[in-house]
Amino acid sequence: MSAGHPMQLDSLFGDYPLDRAFDEMREANGELRPQYRALAETLASLPADELQRRKQSADLSFLTQGITFTVYGRDEGTERIFPYDLLPRIITGPEWDRIERGLTQRITALNLFLRDVYSDAKILAERIVPRELVYSCKHYRRQMRGLQVPRNVYIAVVGSDLLRLNTGEFVVLEDNLRVPSGVSYMLTNRRVMKRTFPQLFSSYGVRPIEHYSQLLLATLRSLAPEGRPEPNIVLLTPGVFNSAYFEHTYLARQMGIDLVEGRDLVTHDNVVYMRTTDGLKRVDVIYRRVDDDFSDPLVFRGDSSLGCAGLFNAYRAGNVTVTNALGTGLADDKAVYAYVPRMIRYYLDEDPILPNVETYLLSDDKERQHVLANLDKLVVKAVGESGGYGMLIGPQSTARQREEFARQIQANPRNYIAQPTLDFSRAPCLIGKRLEPRHVDLRPYVLFGDKVNIVPGGLTRVALDKGSLVVNSSQGGGSKDTWILE
Amino acid sequence: MLSRVADSLYWMSRYLERAENTSRQLDVTMSLLLDTGGANVERRWEHLLASLGKPDGIEWNGSHEAMARALVFDDESPISIMFCVNGARENARQVREEISSEQWQRLNRLFHHIHSPHAQTQFTSSINETLSSIVDGIHLFQGVGDSTMIHGQGWQFIRLGRYLERAYATATMLEVYQTELFNAQERENSGYQYLEQVGLLRCCTAFEGYCQVYTADILPDRILEFLLLNRDFPHAIRYCVECIRTSIDSIQRTGGRRSPEDLTAGVGRLHAMLGFTTIGEILGGDTGAFLHNIREQCLRIHELIYRYYVHYSIQSALAV
Numbered sequence A: 001m002s003a004g005h006p007m008q009l010d011s012l013f014g015d016y017p018l019d020r021a022f023d024e025m026r027e028a029n030g031e032l033r034p035q036y037r038a039l040a041e042t043l044a045s046l047p048a049d050e051l052q053r054r055k056q057s058a059d060l061s062f063l064t065q066g067i068t069f070t071v072y073g074r075d076e077g078t079e080r081i082f083p084y085d086l087l088p089r090i091i092t093g094p095e096w097d098r099i100e101r102g103l104t105q106r107i108t109a110l111n112l113f114l115r116d117v118y119s120d121a122k123i124l125a126e127r128i129v130p131r132e133l134v135y136s137c138k139h140y141r142r143q144m145r146g147l148q149v150p151r152n153v154y155i156a157v158v159g160s161d162l163l164r165l166n167t168g169e170f171v172v173l174e175d176n177l178r179v180p181s182g183v184s185y186m187l188t189n190r191r192v193m194k195r196t197f198p199q200l201f202s203s204y205g206v207r208p209i210e211h212y213s214q215l216l217l218a219t220l221r222s223l224a225p226e227g228r229p230e231p232n233i234v235l236l237t238p239g240v241f242n243s244a245y246f247e248h249t250y251l252a253r254q255m256g257i258d259l260v261e262g263r264d265l266v267t268h269d270n271v272v273y274m275r276t277t278d279g280l281k282r283v284d285v286i287y288r289r290v291d292d293d294f295s296d297p298l299v300f301r302g303d304s305s306l307g308c309a310g311l312f313n314a315y316r317a318g319n320v321t322v323t324n325a326l327g328t329g330l331a332d333d334k335a336v337y338a339y340v341p342r343m344i345r346y347y348l349d350e351d352p353i354l355p356n357v358e359t360y361l362l363s364d365d366k367e368r369q370h371v372l373a374n375l376d377k378l379v380v381k382a383v384g385e386s387g388g389y390g391m392l393i394g395p396q397s398t399a400r401q402r403e404e405f406a407r408q409i410q411a412n413p414r415n416y417i418a419q420p421t422l423d424f425s426r427a428p429c430l431i432g433k434r435l436e437p438r439h440v441d442l443r444p445y446v447l448f449g450d451k452v453n454i455v456p457g458g459l460t461r462v463a464l465d466k467g468s469l470v471v472n473s474s475q476g477g478g479s480k481d482t483w484i485l486e
Numbered sequence B: 001m002l003s004r005v006a007d008s009l010y011w012m013s014r015y016l017e018r019a020e021n022t023s024r025q026l027d028v029t030m031s032l033l034l035d036t037g038g039a040n041v042e043r044r045w046e047h048l049l050a051s052l053g054k055p056d057g058i059e060w061n062g063s064h065e066a067m068a069r070a071l072v073f074d075d076e077s078p079i080s081i082m083f084c085v086n087g088a089r090e091n092a093r094q095v096r097e098e099i100s101s102e103q104w105q106r107l108n109r110l111f112h113h114i115h116s117p118h119a120q121t122q123f124t125s126s127i128n129e130t131l132s133s134i135v136d137g138i139h140l141f142q143g144v145g146d147s148t149m150i151h152g153q154g155w156q157f158i159r160l161g162r163y164l165e166r167a168y169a170t171a172t173m174l175e176v177y178q179t180e181l182f183n184a185q186e187r188e189n190s191g192y193q194y195l196e197q198v199g200l201l202r203c204c205t206a207f208e209g210y211c212q213v214y215t216a217d218i219l220p221d222r223i224l225e226f227l228l229l230n231r232d233f234p235h236a237i238r239y240c241v242e243c244i245r246t247s248i249d250s251i252q253r254t255g256g257r258r259s260p261e262d263l264t265a266g267v268g269r270l271h272a273m274l275g276f277t278t279i280g281e282i283l284g285g286d287t288g289a290f291l292h293n294i295r296e297q298c299l300r301i302h303e304l305i306y307r308y309y310v311h312y313s314i315q316s317a318l319a320v
Helices: A009-013 A034-045 A050-064 A093-117 A131-135 A183-196 A198-204 A212-222 A245-255 A311-316 A328-332 A336-348 A365-373 A399-411 B003-036 B041-051 B064-073 B081-093 B101-115 B117-125 B127-148 B153-186 B191-203 B207-214 B220-229 B237-254 B261-275 B279-284 B287-310 B314-319
Strands: A068-070 A079-081 A084-091 A157-164 A170-176 A233-236 A258-260 A265-268 A271-276 A279-282 A285-288 A321-323 A378-382 A391-393 A416-420 A426-431 A434-439 A445-448 A452-454 A460-463 A477-484
Touching (some): A009 A034, A009 A434, A034 A198, A050 A183, A084 A093, A093 A157, A170 A328, A183 A477, A212 A245, A245 A258, A265 A311, A365 A399, B237 B261, B237 B287
Antiparallel strands (some): A068 A079, A265 A271, A460 A477
């Protein structure tokens, strides 16, 4: 086919395979889902090379804007762009409503759980969640016991990962309650998308997400300590070598707040200040993108230079808000995750709207035996890890890797969980000149200040390697713009 | 503004000014070497190095090309262009949210240019082209900065860095060359002498400016007067000090809880010294000492800027 002629749908799709997994664009019988029809028609009407040209121009725009992330384990400070797939992932209004209600319910329950565990611990006393599970979690912070956090909000910024199963139903794979990242890609993807397919975009009635930064700022402001009507809000970054440094600078600029490093902060009489050219300026709210362990060398890791000595005492005294609160990693521990449906019933007396993925706890003898016998079919994950590290994908593993994991599981069963290998949904991606299906997840961003706020959208991450189930940016993943329809 | 951010912006700017200074002085030296052939080669390189602040580790080694290459590409030497551009970019990278995207892109381009294999080939074929492409890159960055950045405190710290570096570097250069400039008067004025004097002006891109003020009559006392005391020429020390003064005033106006009395006094003193001294008085006294004194006052101003805005003690800040 020569340039200038519109592509036919057939040649664009080629032998686009459909199987058991849910396809975001096509029904099991091959028909296009209604919400994808206009997109497919537009693609088919473009001249053959036009799609490639738009892809190149989108890539270039990411590069010159310096929208990059840093890869660990290679040369220090290697910057790469996060691969971007041109085609949007489209979610209908009713589907989104369910996600929104489900996440609101879930985050509310998780927040109540954190408050409970760090105060009266009733849920443990009533043996809904086992005591030893909580107290053996490496992200449990004893120092948080009895500490009153503003508005009782522990998790102001959340990014939960959802998958769509072959029934079409969304399930929660994990909750990221510590320092979830990626929201800057959600926002920049949208900006690039509007430039790439302006007419298509406006014809679709996509719900806007651009006000995220403003909502985040309002959320942070709502958590300011009492008596600070004009709070000084800052974003605390580990610095230029952190993989999400771009995002930190982006959010700080979008919100118009200062981006500080630990060395910019000092505490005096339990008040946190930052060093400015006009002298010391009091800090009221810290949106921290530094892990618990590194936040205060006097209380946590003494060798950390990324935090601020004395920060925790100022926090305890109620003179500064640190958000997310410390110790929230407890509730996104992958073994504690298995109890979230029970938490929802316990605290809210409701049935969970978004189900969990079936999870085996390996500290249970029976479940462990079952898992060890079926390692080749299951996915095993270390409970405190994220970013796709510390994971065994049974069907894609070698006998050697399985032996290694079996040994580690027996040595420390509390440290692992297992889940069935999920056949989660796939969406069409532009691979070469054709559309091919790739596995996708969805990370919506939840904000929790005076109420729960979810911008309609999220980051759709794509496992760009054929057949791959890992969507993490550190492991060959890419992303797509996500359209939520009115 | 955060002290760390002010510090990074200030040094980003100083480093780029330093890179530009090295580029121009090296360019002039290389072109004078063409005219004067083998005469006084060693002394010429010694003067250049002294004028760049006598860096450790670089000495005349008998090869023009090796010397020039070191001054451009040796990333261990603090006066080399490569070192300075790296330093500027590293500082800029830490304050990405403060500078405009256009500024970042220009600086990034300059950085990638000087690290590219193309820069090496270009250097081998024409040193002059390499140097002028670097100076162009720096000018672009400065122009883009002036037209895209908010002219708030951050921009004022960029200006402070630029003009303090420039005043100091010009004073150093004049101190190194002034003896010969006047000794030469006793000898017969030759074509070579003219080239030397024009070279000195060109080190500060001052030749055309000079001609507009004094015509092409190149005289040593007028050169000194122009580079020291002219109030309108951006490379003249008096002009630089005036910019430093207005920048500090502006920083004080926009923030200013504490009044930096020593700092305003220090800048005011230097400003007055340059504003109310005639070239006759300077030449009548010890010219070298006068220039040296300017350098010391610049160092003092730098220290005071750091004491007031960056490295102030927490106790004194709490006491306010």
